Amino acid sequence: MTSHVIRQVRVTPIAFRDPPLLNAAGIHEPWALRAIIEIETASGLVGINETYGDLSMLQALAKASPALNGLSPWALSDMEARVAALVRPAAAASEFLGTHVSLAPGTHVSKTVAKVTSAFEVAMMDLQGQLANAPVVDLLGGASRDRVPFSAYLFYKYATHIDAPSSSGYPVDPWGEALTSAQLVTQAQRMIDAYGFKSIKLKAGALAPDDEAEHLLALAKAFPGTPLRIDPNANWSVETSLRIVEKLRGVLEYYEDPAPGLEGMAAVANASDVPLATNMVVTDFAEFRRNADMGCPVKIVLSDHHYWGGLRATQRLSTLCSTFDLGLSMHSNSHLGISLVAMTHLCASVPLLTYACDTHYPWQDDEVIEGGRLAFDEGSLRVPMGPGLGVTLDREALARLHDNYLSCGIRARDDLGQMKKYDPSFTGVQPRY
Numbered sequence: 001m002t003s004h005v006i007r008q009v010r011v012t013p014i015a016f017r018d019p020p021l022l023n024a025a026g027i028h029e030p031w032a033l034r035a036i037i038e039i040e041t042a043s044g045l046v047g048i049n050e051t052y053g054d055l056s057m058l059q060a061l062a063k064a065s066p067a068l069n070g071l072s073p074w075a076l077s078d079m080e081a082r083v084a085a086l087v088r089p090a091a092a093a094s095e096f097l098g099t100h101v102s103l104a105p106g107t108h109v110s111k112t113v114a115k116v117t118s119a120f121e122v123a124m125m126d127l128q129g130q131l132a133n134a135p136v137v138d139l140l141g142g143a144s145r146d147r148v149p150f151s152a153y154l155f156y157k158y159a160t161h162i163d164a165p166s167s168s169g170y171p172v173d174p175w176g177e178a179l180t181s182a183q184l185v186t187q188a189q190r191m192i193d194a195y196g197f198k199s200i201k202l203k204a205g206a207l208a209p210d211d212e213a214e215h216l217l218a219l220a221k222a223f224p225g226t227p228l229r230i231d232p233n234a235n236w237s238v239e240t241s242l243r244i245v246e247k248l249r250g251v252l253e254y255y256e257d258p259a260p261g262l263e264g265m266a267a268v269a270n271a272s273d274v275p276l277a278t279n280m281v282v283t284d285f286a287e288f289r290r291n292a293d294m295g296c297p298v299k300i301v302l303s304d305h306h307y308w309g310g311l312r313a314t315q316r317l318s319t320l321c322s323t324f325d326l327g328l329s330m331h332s333n334s335h336l337g338i339s340l341v342a343m344t345h346l347c348a349s350v351p352l353l354t355y356a357c358d359t360h361y362p363w364q365d366d367e368v369i370e371g372g373r374l375a376f377d378e379g380s381l382r383v384p385m386g387p388g389l390g391v392t393l394d395r396e397a398l399a400r401l402h403d404n405y406l407s408c409g410i411r412a413r414d415d416l417g418q419m420k421k422y423d424p425s426f427t428g429v430q431p432r433y
């Protein structure tokens with residue numbers, strides 16, 4: 001009889017072009033890192049996934065990979081226990097945190113066990129789907145929707161990277177500069193024309209808050225009736241957050257991480273009636289409990305299976321959100337199609353999905369899956385119904401993106417360090433305003 005036990009885990013770090021996008025922590029570097037996971041069975045089946053590619057994550061994955069040896073692809077609970085046993089003692093001792101301190105939100109270096117568990121879980125579920133001839137969404141309990149809505153994720157940006165001049169062969173991205181209302185409206189129009197998104201998120205916390213509020217109002221005027229969000233990544237004081245939310249009265253569908261910490265968010269919630277969303281202060285179950293204990297100042301949890309512990313962990317979160325009458329949607333970081341497809345299966349499976357999800361996908365121009373870039377229809381993605389994730393690795397693309405990784409020299413995301421190249425006096429200390 002063919003044995004489907006796991007025999008090998010391969011982790012390939014990759015790098016792909018990323019535009020100079022501004023945020024509260026600084027600015028994106030010319031290359032974004034990810035890691036592609038392949039889990040192979042003795043029978044030769046390969047399950048795939050995409051996760052963080054920072055060196056600390058690669059070290060954690062290397063440490064945890066032996067946990068999978070001889071395991072059935074169905075043994076997710078065993079995998080979780082084994083990963084925790086191998087990774088947690090070192091994670092607690094900060095072995096995997098490295099010397100790099102990133103202010104970049106959403107990377108959550110402290111969540112090593114959850115991140116590694118998620119990285120393996122998705123690849124194992126891809127294997128399960130191949131064995132059962134079923135899509136991951138069915139393994140998660142079946143589809144609550146056949147398509148998943150995403151939003152237009154706008155960023156302030158420079159036209160070019162400081163360290164990737166056109167003479168270097170690094171192509172100039174087609175989006176141009178975005179620092180003014182007119183430029184942001186052009187960016188939004190272009191993204192909506194190309195993808196059909198029905199809601200808009202502005203990544204804020206980069207320019208003066210009153211300017212950013214003016215820009216959001218310009219977007220409201222240019223796209224009447226389109227739900228809008230603003231996310232300064234906790235770069236505003238409570239006072240600033242309250243002043244700006246007044247200016248945006250009647251415009252926001254939710255207010256994402258205006259002020260630092262759950263206490264800061266609670267102070268904003270107490271003095272305003274716009275629902276608060278987060279991917280910064282409710283990022284695991286312990287923080288969920290703290291939010292509940294405080295009477296739920298955060299009303300919408302923006303999950304991310306990459307650091308919440310996986311697809312099934314996010315389903316558990318979804319149940320909790322229903323119990324506490326909270327909304328649920330998804331956060332993203334720079335990513336390619338495997339992450340997007342995993343997110344799509346997950347979001348199709350959860351009955352509760354109260355807002356269109358974030359995605360950085362329009363900012364990337366490369367792919368690592370066969371068939372190239374995924375196509376959005378009216379701002380939504382259809383759930384792939386092939387076995388497992390329903391996508392396969394393009395091995396030539398994988399090799400090319402791995403070569404990028406080897407030559408780019410970046411080993412950990414560093415938005416702060418990159419911004420210092422533009423402005424040596426930039427400290428990244430938050431809240432800045």
Ligand SMILES: O=C([O-])C(=O)C[C@H](O)[C@@H](O)C(=O)[O-]
Pocket residue numbers: 021022023104105106107203231233279331332333334358
């Ligand atoms: O919603 C968020 O906080 C994010 O998407 C975090 C990301 O790190 C974003 O700020 C970025 O890519 O610059």
Ligand SMILES: [Mg+2]
Pocket residue numbers: 231233256257278279280331
């Ligand atoms: Mg956010």
